[in-house]
Amino acid sequence: MDARYTGEQIAAARRAKGLTQKQLADALGVTDKAVSKWERGLNYPDIVLFQPISELLGLPLLQLFCKDGLSAEQAVAAAAALSAQEKQAVRRDMKWHAVFRLAAALMLSVALVYVSRVLDLHGIYGWSQGCTMGMLPFTGWLAGDAVFTLRQVKKL
Structure with a gap:
C-alpha cells in the first residue's frame, strides 16, 4: 500500500x-x-x-x-501489514505513557514528602498533618478537625 x-x-x-x-x-x-x-x-x-x-x-x-x-489478495496482505505496524506503534506509545505516568506519580510523591518536611521544619504543620493535608485528594476530605475517608473518620 x-x-x-x-x-x-x-x-x-x-x-x-x-x-x-x-x-x-x-x-x-x-x-x-x-x-x-x-x-x-x-x-x-x-x-x-x-x-x-x-x-x-x-x-x-x-x-x-x-x-x-x-491483486486483491496482495492488497489485503498489504493492508494487514499496515494494520500490524500501526498496532505496534500504538503499543509502543502506550508503554511510554505508562512509564511517564509512573514517573510523574513518583515525582509528585517526592514533592509531597518534601513540602510536608519543609512545613514541619517551619512549624506550619506537623509532619503527619502536612502529609494528611497533601494526601486529602487521594484519601478523603477535610471537615473541621477531622478527615473523612472512605473507611473511617480520623481526628487531626
Missing part, C-alpha cells in the same frame, strides 16, 4: 466529481485538513471511511488500495 497513491486517487476522483476538499470532508464528517493530508499522502483515511469515500467518489475500493497490477 502506498499513501501517496491512495491520496492521488482520492484527489483525482474528487476533482472529477467537482467537489472541494471542504465538501468531501463535510460529507464524510471529517475536517478539510484531514482530506488534504490524505491527498498529499501524509496518512490514510480511517479504515471505516474507505467505503463511504468509495461510494461518494465512485471509485472501486481496490483502486483506492492498489497500484496497477496488484
Whole structure:
C-alpha cells in the first residue's frame, strides 16, 4: 500500500466529481485538513471511511488500495501489514505513557514528602498533618478537625 497513491486517487476522483476538499470532508464528517493530508499522502483515511469515500467518489475500493497490477489478495496482505505496524506503534506509545505516568506519580510523591518536611521544619504543620493535608485528594476530605475517608473518620 502506498499513501501517496491512495491520496492521488482520492484527489483525482474528487476533482472529477467537482467537489472541494471542504465538501468531501463535510460529507464524510471529517475536517478539510484531514482530506488534504490524505491527498498529499501524509496518512490514510480511517479504515471505516474507505467505503463511504468509495461510494461518494465512485471509485472501486481496490483502486483506492492498489497500484496497477496488484491483486486483491496482495492488497489485503498489504493492508494487514499496515494494520500490524500501526498496532505496534500504538503499543509502543502506550508503554511510554505508562512509564511517564509512573514517573510523574513518583515525582509528585517526592514533592509531597518534601513540602510536608519543609512545613514541619517551619512549624506550619506537623509532619503527619502536612502529609494528611497533601494526601486529602487521594484519601478523603477535610471537615473541621477531622478527615473523612472512605473507611473511617480520623481526628487531626
